[in-house]
Amino acid sequence: MSKGFLKSSIGKKFVMGTTGLFLISFLVVHCFINALIFFNDGGLTFNIGAHFMAKNWLIRFGEIVLFAGLIIHMVQALVLTMDNKKSRPIGYEKIDGAANSSWYSRSMGLLGTLLLMFLIIHLAHFWVKSRFTGLPGEDANGHENLYAVMQETFKQLWVVILYCLSMISLSYHLLHGFQSAFQTLGLNHAKYTPLIKKAGVAFSIIVPLIFAAMPLAMHFGMIK
Amino acid sequence: MSHGNMNLTLKVWKQKNKDSKGKFETYDAKGISPDMSFLEMFDVVNEQLISSGKEPIAFDHDCREGICGMCSMYINGRPHGPKQGVTTCQLHMRSFKDGDVIVVEPWRSAAFPVIKDLAVDRSSFDRIMAAGGFVSVNTGNAKDANNILIPKPDADEAFEAAACIGCGACVAACKNASAMLFVSAKVSQLALLPQGKIEARERVLNMVAQMDEEGFGNCTNTGACEAECPKSISLENIARMNREYLVSNALSKK
Numbered sequence: 001m002s003k004g005f006l007k008s009s010i011g012k013k014f015v016m017g018t019t020g021l022f023l024i025s026f027l028v029v030h031c032f033i034n035a036l037i038f039f040n041d042g043g044l045t046f047n048i049g050a051h052f053m054a055k056n057w058l059i060r061f062g063e064i065v066l067f068a069g070l071i072i073h074m075v076q077a078l079v080l081t082m083d084n085k086k087s088r089p090i091g092y093e094k095i096d097g098a099a100n101s102s103w104y105s106r107s108m109g110l111l112g113t114l115l116l117m118f119l120i121i122h123l124a125h126f127w128v129k130s131r132f133t134g135l136p137g138e139d140a141n142g143h144e145n146l147y148a149v150m151q152e153t154f155k156q157l158w159v160v161i162l163y164c165l166s167m168i169s170l171s172y173h174l175l176h177g178f179q180s181a182f183q184t185l186g187l188n189h190a191k192y193t194p195l196i197k198k199a200g201v202a203f204s205i206i207v208p209l210i211f212a213a214m215p216l217a218m219h220f221g222m223i224k
Numbered sequence: 225m226s227h228g229n230m231n232l233t234l235k236v237w238k239q240k241n242k243d244s245k246g247k248f249e250t251y252d253a254k255g256i257s258p259d260m261s262f263l264e265m266f267d268v269v270n271e272q273l274i275s276s277g278k279e280p281i282a283f284d285h286d287c288r289e290g291i292c293g294m295c296s297m298y299i300n301g302r303p304h305g306p307k308q309g310v311t312t313c314q315l316h317m318r319s320f321k322d323g324d325v326i327v328v329e330p331w332r333s334a335a336f337p338v339i340k341d342l343a344v345d346r347s348s349f350d351r352i353m354a355a356g357g358f359v360s361v362n363t364g365n366a367k368d369a370n371n372i373l374i375p376k377p378d379a380d381e382a383f384e385a386a387a388c389i390g391c392g393a394c395v396a397a398c399k400n401a402s403a404m405l406f407v408s409a410k411v412s413q414l415a416l417l418p419q420g421k422i423e424a425r426e427r428v429l430n431m432v433a434q435m436d437e438e439g440f441g442n443c444t445n446t447g448a449c450e451a452e453c454p455k456s457i458s459l460e461n462i463a464r465m466n467r468e469y470l471v472s473n474a475l476s477k478k
């Protein structure tokens with residue numbers, strides 16, 4: 001790798017794309033573990049998953065890497081946005097953006113900022129409690145009861161609404177980001193790119209939908 | 225042929241020179257035939273301005289048949305106006321309605337400084353080409369054209385990339401003022417052919433370095449460039465350039 005790589009335009013994009021894909025891989029794990037609540041067994045299975053995630057040293061280490069990846073993704077986005085502002089010091093009087101690109105592809109910064117705000121609230125709801133301030137009581141298996149915290153949190157309607165809206169932001173962020181990452185890495189192929197694009201759309205709809213179903217199902221008593 | 229002619233209002237960017245601050249001026253374009261091209265409409269307006277002792281609007285043009293890439297105008301929020309796959313010189317006034325207000329601006333990019341009014345300096349593109357957009361060939365007799373066999377699909381793809389006329393609409397359309405589509409077309413047209421492969425590694429590194437040096441923005445894959453390119457240059461070229469760059473960079477000894 002040459003010295004200027006991380007300063008070059010393609011190098012910076014590369015960092016956005018790879019950290020983005022890494023964060024996507026985290027979403028898969030997160031979604032899978034949390035979907036254990038749908039066993040509807042009072043959270044027993046879910047708490048086993050949560051217990052494993054909290055105690056496994058490999059996961060603990062992964063958490064650090066995850067935060068690092070997230071911070072790099074955000075800082076790089078900020079650097080790129082500021083750079084790009086400089087590339088067009090005088091803007092247009094009239095812009096017809098809808099004629100040539102999707103609104104969400106042009107709004108990744110805004111969507112990302114909304115997701116960051118959500119993330120802060122989300123971490124305060126669950127991560128801070130499970131890691132630092134402690135969880136209330138244990139379940140029948142003697143595991144820390146993160147499930148109870150979920151139930152408590154999602155009793156509030158505003159939280160449920162906020163989570164659902166944030167999942168819409170996530171969906172649009174992914175809708176552009178997923179396939180964009182492959183383009184950035186140069187992974188383009190006549191046969192596979194249409195598949196990647198379809199998989200991206202499916203992922204961007206299904207994963208946020210599963211996440212949004214959690215507060216909804218809990219709030220409206222579909223799972224107890 | 226006054227039948228069906230249109231009266232339009234133009235809001236055009238006027239700027240004396242590179243260093244002055246410009247502003248919008250409003251002009252009436254009266255009796256415009258729908259069969260005129262957008263540039264011919266400007267000719268009519270300019271003739272009227274000249275005959276009434278006013279300064280005409282400066283704009284770039286040359287071939288007027290969609291092959292030179294000079295006619296840069298950002299029309300009603302889009303480079304080369306409302307039609308897809310055409311340059312301004314190929315845009316006809318029938319794309320507008322009687323009474324329309326048309327806003328015309330120069331390309332906006334730090335790397336394309338305004339020379340005057342709508343004319344911008346695109347020599348940054350020339351410097352990118354000089355950095356690597358060539359193949360080195362020995363002097364002497366020209367080789368037989370079919371000496372090196374090239375698979376037809378490769379030749380076609382290279383040809384499609386070579387259709388780029390260097391107009392800069394991709395930069396103008398991009399919300400980040402990125403030149404990735406142009407540079408990737410120029411990288412691809414050579415990288416796809418055996419003659420170009422020899423210098424491919426260095427070429428992509430040098431051209432991208434020059435592109436960054438010129439102050440173009442960073443691509444975020446919105447695809448606006450591809451949609452607005454008068455020659456429909458494909459985003460696949462950008463993916464190819466990214467790939468070439470990443471590999472060349474990883475293998476670079478510098």
Ligand code: SF4
Binds near residue numbers: 409
């Ligand atoms: S890629 Fe298309 S829009 Fe960009 S300079 Fe070439 S012809 Fe013009």
Ligand code: FES
Binds near residue numbers: 285286290292293312
């Ligand atoms: S004047 Fe040559 S392309 Fe329009």
